Amino acid sequence: METKKELVVSAIQDGTVIDHIPTEAVYQVIRILGLEKYKDEVLIGNYLASNKLGRKGIIKIKNKHFTKDEVSKIALVAPFASIINIENYIVTDKFQAEIPDSIENFIRCANPKCITNAEVVPTKFYVVDKENLKLKCHYCEKFTTKETLRFTE
Amino acid sequence: MSTLKGRNLISITDFNKAEYLEVLDIAEGFEKNPKQKILSDKVVATLFFEPSTRTRLSFESAANQLGARIIGFSDPGGTSVQKGESLHDTIVMVSSYSDLIVMRNPKEGSSRYASEVSSVPVINAGDGANQHPTQCMLDLYSIRKTQGTLENLQIACVGDLKYGRTVHSLVQAMCNFNATFHLVSPQELKLPSSVKMSIKNAGLKYYQYTDIKDIVPTADIIYMTRVQRERFPDQMEYERVKDSCILTADMLKGCKPNMRVLHPLPRVNEITTDVDKTTHAYYFQQAQNGVYVRQALMAAILGAK
Numbered sequence: 001m002e003t004k005k006e007l008v009v010s011a012i013q014d015g016t017v018i019d020h021i022p023t024e025a026v027y028q029v030i031r032i033l034g035l036e037k038y039k040d041e042v043l044i045g046n047y048l049a050s051n052k053l054g055r056k057g058i059i060k061i062k063n064k065h066f067t068k069d070e071v072s073k074i075a076l077v078a079p080f081a082s083i084i085n086i087e088n089y090i091v092t093d094k095f096q097a098e099i100p101d102s103i104e105n106f107i108r109c110a111n112p113k114c115i116t117n118a119e120v121v122p123t124k125f126y127v128v129d130k131e132n133l134k135l136k137c138h139y140c141e142k143f144t145t146k147e148t149l150r151f152t153e
Numbered sequence: 154m155s156t157l158k159g160r161n162l163i164s165i166t167d168f169n170k171a172e173y174l175e176v177l178d179i180a181e182g183f184e185k186n187p188k189q190k191i192l193s194d195k196v197v198a199t200l201f202f203e204p205s206t207r208t209r210l211s212f213e214s215a216a217n218q219l220g221a222r223i224i225g226f227s228d229p230g231g232t233s234v235q236k237g238e239s240l241h242d243t244i245v246m247v248s249s250y251s252d253l254i255v256m257r258n259p260k261e262g263s264s265r266y267a268s269e270v271s272s273v274p275v276i277n278a279g280d281g282a283n284q285h286p287t288q289c290m291l292d293l294y295s296i297r298k299t300q301g302t303l304e305n306l307q308i309a310c311v312g313d314l315k316y317g318r319t320v321h322s323l324v325q326a327m328c329n330f331n332a333t334f335h336l337v338s339p340q341e342l343k344l345p346s347s348v349k350m351s352i353k354n355a356g357l358k359y360y361q362y363t364d365i366k367d368i369v370p371t372a373d374i375i376y377m378t379r380v381q382r383e384r385f386p387d388q389m390e391y392e393r394v395k396d397s398c399i400l401t402a403d404m405l406k407g408c409k410p411n412m413r414v415l416h417p418l419p420r421v422n423e424i425t426t427d428v429d430k431t432t433h434a435y436y437f438q439q440a441q442n443g444v445y446v447r448q449a450l451m452a453a454i455l456g457a458k
Contacts, residue, residue, distance in 0.1 A: 113281050115262040119239050139262025140283050141164065143347070 026057030110148035114140035155453035179449035190220030198251035199225035215447035289322035312378035328355035339394040402427035
């Protein structure tokens with residue numbers, strides 16, 4: 001008979017689990033998704049043993065399902081994180097967060113001279129390198145990278 | 154009628170090789186016969202959010218010679234912009250008054266944004282350090298005129314290759330014409346890797362140097378730019394390298410007879426004045442060619458050619 005492993009972070013009845021988050025990205029994921037202000041249960045685990053990553057982070061959010069844009073945000077800071085949708089304790093959907101080919105609105109251009117930092121202009125980027133995270137601004141044509149990535153408020 | 158009718162020109166990569174050649178062919182016609190009143194029913198708005206004497210006068214001369222009426226401003230002082238009007242609102246308003254907008258603005262990406270909110274075509278006359286595509290078009294025109302072709306040339310770019318937007322655009326455009334690039338700059342001001350990548354992706358070759366003398370015998374075109382003191386955090390380093398990117402008449406001994414020196418101007422000291430008297434100097438004619446190229450762009454975009 002298969003023995004069930006003890007869950008370090010409790011299961012949720014309905015909501016989303018973000019699994020396989022690099023340990024250094026856990027709190028950034030919380031920040032970019034605005035989970036500090038989320039008014040329901042959020043369970044956070046970090047430095048948990050992981051076959052895939054060695055150590056990993058996990059976030060379980062009760063009664064919350066993420067939009068496509070939110071999943072893109074997760075992918076930008078935690079590439080290859082798993083998004084698991086849960087309904088009544090059952091996994092209904094599981095997929096890997098993927099960086100899209102283009103990103104609109106939620107990232108700020110790293111170039112202070114870009115028009116998007118001077119006026120109310122929605123930002124737009126083309127992802128030119130998903131592995132090293134390099135985004136080309138549609139407007140000023142300059143690059144925003146992992147090191148200079150900032151999200152709009 | 155041109156396929157460019159109604160198009161914007163924001164970045165040099167907005168046009169393809171056939172479109173570059175089309176503009177150059179139309180410009181040749183204007184060089185032979187510059188005063189053609191083919192835009193007499195058109196209004197061209199020149200919006201210069203920062204001063205630029207040469208570019209603005211060149212555009213306005215081009216529009217005038219085609220018979221167009223010109224509205225606009227040469228700096229934003231005294232306009233609604235100074236009162237805090239957004240670029241969005243200014244462009245929406247001006248596009249309802251004109252058939253074409255020519256815009257220079259220090260904010261990078263401002264022209265692309267303007268083209269998205271404008272109801273009439275926009276020509277970018279420089280958006281900060283980003284793009285200045287009409288400069289690139291006149292560089293192409295000057296190269297073709299002096300060499301008889303754009304294909305298979307040895308193009309040397311000298312000076313500040315890191316920040317010089319004219320060099321970046323020229324390299325990208327010349328990647329369509331099987332050029333070989335010779336890049337001369339101080340170590341601190343080498344061509345950015347993204348632009349070098351354009352060369353590689355086109356299957357072409359580039360060579361890097363630190364001394365201008367090394368490229369003189371090979372080059373068909375020497376494209377000079379200014380090395381600015383303020384680009385160097387270490388002034389000692391500037392003093393050490395500053396002369397390595399200065400072109401003098403003496404150095405031109407041994408160059409190819411067809412070699413021409415180009416410069417987007419204004420020049421400071423990177424081409425000594427004794428070069429001006431040689432047959433190789435072409436930078437003043439190059440600036441003049443800007444009028445024909447801008448005539449061609451305006452005529453094509455407004456559907457008059």
